[in-house]
Amino acid sequence: MLKVDGVGKSYNQGGLFSKQQQQILSNVTFECKQGECLGIIGESGSGKSTLGRLILGIERPDRGVIQFEGRSVSDRRVRIGNISAVFQNYTSSMNPFLTVEDAIMEPMQALKKSEQDIAGKVDLLLTQVGLDSTYRSKYPHELSGGEAQRVCIARAISTAPRCIVFDEAISSLDVSVQIQVLQLLKELKDIYKMSYVFITHDIQAAAYICDRVIIFRAGQIEEVIPTEQLKDVQSDYAKKLLKHLITF
């Protein structure tokens, strides 16, 4: 369904007029199947978020292609309504001037759904993420971190996308809230039959929610492994990384 094929990306290093390039991603190839949760685990700076931005079409790869159901995600019409995102920083992901209701309605309005359909769906989406209709009129500063992230999730699922990219989406939450949100994401995946690309440092969260995990190293895929075999990773790097990331 989502195919990343031979993707490379570099950035200019050392300012606007510098010609020095830093290679961030090299020849990244993988597929995320329909209904699959694919984890991407790697050290800080290994290029995970860059890959997430390329999948979301926020930036374009220098080399290779990213396709959703056979069509390049560089075409906005392919992405819109099909691929959405939930980021780590829920407070800056939310427009401080929009109420919860407006924030949830915005992606549906972009798809030109009827006002009646949209208004009726807000309560359902709030219920699905464990909030009630009293939240409709609240502003982001009136929400706890867990509530704000639930609103971001409601917004992300509002168009019933086929795929969601989560970039460290639970990392800023308290541990007890993280567990609740992970449970919620699992339930929603089953309801909507979505695929998830789950970018994280958190091996325990990945083990809980992912079907397969990609171990990422310096912008390249080191190993891809089904979650139930995570303890049997082959490469020395993956063994060391997992040991380092397991905190208990």
Ligand SMILES: Nc1ncnc2c1ncn2[C@@H]1O[C@H](COP(=O)(O)OP(=O)(O)OP(=O)(O)O)[C@@H](O)[C@H]1O
């Ligand atoms: N827009 C940009 N311009 C220049 N360099 C960038 C840009 N975005 C990212 N980088 C560099 O690319 C590298 C990879 O960053 P990226 O955020 O993708 O890594 P990451 O694995 O997500 O890290 P973390 O886990 O800390 O979020 C870093 O060295 C970063 O400084």
